[in-house]
Amino acid sequence: MSTREPVDDAVRELMLLMPRLVGRIKRLPPPEQLRSQDLAPRHLSLLSVLLLDGPQTVKELAEKLGIAATTASLLVNDLSRKGVLERHEDDADRRRRIIDISAASRPAVSQWLSPGARAWREAVAPLTAAQRRTVIDTLLAYEASFAVATEQVDS
Structure with missing residues (x-):
């Protein structure tokens, strides 16, 4: 039986996803x-x-x-x-x-x-307004948490 927390699976998936997203965005030349x-x-x-x-x-x-x-x-x-x-x-x-x-x-x-x-637009269109708000709030919380974590590393 796994001792992993259910949130760990989501974290793993997101940790793999974020670099791909950033890389894809960076490859879009002006x-x-x-x-x-x-x-x-x-x-x-x-x-x-x-x-x-x-x-x-x-x-x-x-x-x-x-x-x-x-x-x-x-x-x-x-x-x-x-x-x-x-x-x-x-x-x-x-x-x-x-x-x-x-x-x-x-x-x-x-x-x-x-x-x-x-x-x-395509990604969030199928979501309800509440679900869209959750996605946005989650990304904002991640950004804030990451900023704090990186400030601690820089100190």
């Missing part, structure tokens, strides 16, 4: 138009928010990404200088700047990020 932009994973998250949710302020981007507004501003400045993003005045409040993917970059960004969005 479209030719974006290759010279030296985009990092932090840029992908910001571009995903803009692609899926539309134009945002820096403050809104920071909130959705869970980062400081100054960090979001640095990312926006970096991508704006590269021509990937553009800023517009908010018609309702001229003091506010709205950030969006530039018209010239939108097709390439969409081409690059669409396979991931499509795969997530």
Whole structure:
């Protein structure tokens, strides 16, 4: 009789799955138009928010990404200088700047990020709203736990 806990089987499966997922994602090269932009994973998250949710302020981007507004501003400045993003005045409040993917970059960004969005959509579509929430909460808990574990190793 096995002395393994039932959770060990799930952990084993996930430990084998995660590197495959990350490897597959890393092998998806950016479209030719974006290759010279030296985009990092932090840029992908910001571009995903803009692609899926539309134009945002820096403050809104920071909130959705869970980062400081100054960090979001640095990312926006970096991508704006590269021509990937553009800023517009908010018609309702001229003091506010709205950030969006530039018209010239939108097709390439969409081409690059669409396979991931499509795969997530197919994976979670059969689930109930509660099941989708459980998947998301589990991944968030894993991320938080992994961050703590790696901080302890680094100390």
